Amino acid sequence: MILEIGKLPTHLLEQNILSKIQPQRKEILVGAGVGEDCSVIDFGEEICVLSTDPITGAIDSIGKLAIHISCNDVASNGVEPLGILLTILAPENSNIEDISQVLNDAKKIARALNVEIIGGHTEVTTAVNRMVVSTTCIGKGKKRHMITSNGAKYGDDVIMTKWAGLEGTAILARDKKRELEDVIDEEKLQEAMNFMEDISAVQEGILAGKVGVTAMHDVTEGGILGALWELAEASQVGVEIQEEQIPLKKVTREICQHFRIDPLGLISSGVMVMTTNHTEKLLAKFKEKGLQATVIGKVIEGKSVIVRNGKKIPLQPPKSDELFKVI
Missing domain, CATH: 3.30.1330.10 (PurM-like, N-terminal domain)
Structure with a gap:
């Protein structure tokens, strides 16, 4: 079986790797x-x-x-x-x-x-x-x-920090600069390259841990939608995500349009997703520290969905990251 570039698909990971390395020590x-x-x-x-x-x-x-x-x-x-x-x-x-x-x-x-x-x-x-x-x-x-990815509870709000496609935008702007100079103006391209300075999520993670969240997961390969699916899967719950609420920078949208890739499936280190029932307190603390955080959905019973143009679409397991279609 020939594999795609990137992380193993979830079903293959579970069957061939995780099933063989379950913890034995207390x-x-x-x-x-x-x-x-x-x-x-x-x-x-x-x-x-x-x-x-x-x-x-x-x-x-x-x-x-x-x-x-x-x-x-x-x-x-x-x-x-x-x-x-x-x-x-x-x-x-x-x-x-x-x-x-x-x-x-x-x-x-x-x-x-x-x-x-x-x-x-x-x-x-x-x-x-x-x-x-x-x-x-x-x-x-x-x-x-202790906080893990598996503690989300029904009724929790789903929050994400910063914006989707953060890391992937920075990587493409830097590694594909010559190509993008012909389609993205210099100021926007520099903005995208500077996203590299926003890739740390340590402050957000530690602060969320102090305020109180039920689950937390950083957004890497597979992008924001992949991370949301993984968090829901780990917690054995569903999430209902409002696509229009997901923050997305204009330059990310333009770069992704040029390469014909989906920004919501683009690697996004620097972004954290979390679930909480202390939403107002958490958002206030983030604002106090000058950190961006947005409520993008709810934890629900049943299957995970993303609401796009009023239509509920099933949230799929992450596939090969959109970045690998370009590099």
Whole structure:
């Protein structure tokens, strides 16, 4: 069976991977699962939260992205990231300056997030044809405050931060700049490139954890619709999403129209989805900190749907990210 580029389809992931690695030890509070961003280990009153991710869909700024995506995962459990293990796999004929640039970019972002790069691995290999960076992030928190992707309750509001397609827009603007210069004006293209500065969701995740949410999930491959499906699946509930309420920047829409891809299926690191019954308090806290958050739907019984032009359309499991149709 030939697979598409990107994450494994959910049914194949469950059948061939997750079914073989279910937790056996009582210390493992959260193991691998659809929609779960992290694993969680019980350390008494405290928990250790871990997440690992590679960067495979970008060329520019991969050191920055590598730190952000793993830290965002840990923050989706409402805890602060502490340390990062960083692996760099460089293709044949790489030079030391390229590797140093990846590390310098990673170090800069880690320092800004108060996260330590505590180890890893670096090598040149014929196994890759371009630079691949993988990170494992470690965080800790109080067990009683633990948040996962599987706690959404019927009647909760569904909230998303920032706007759909954030990371994918930044990647396309940078990696496809020459092509886009002919169709997007310079000011808009620069705006899209600057989205790279909005890819951290750590502040939002930690704040949401303090205020109180029932479930939280960061938006990566598969875009906002994929993340919503995963959260609902993990919680064994449905969600009803109002498409017109999903924030979307004009430049994202224009770039996606040019490449004929769906912005709602575009990788969106920097965006967090969460469910809560403390909506007014949470939105007020976000506004107080200058953070964007929008109510986009409700947790419901039954199947997940997106309401588009007044019509309810079933929400589908995430497929290969729209980014891979372009890069």
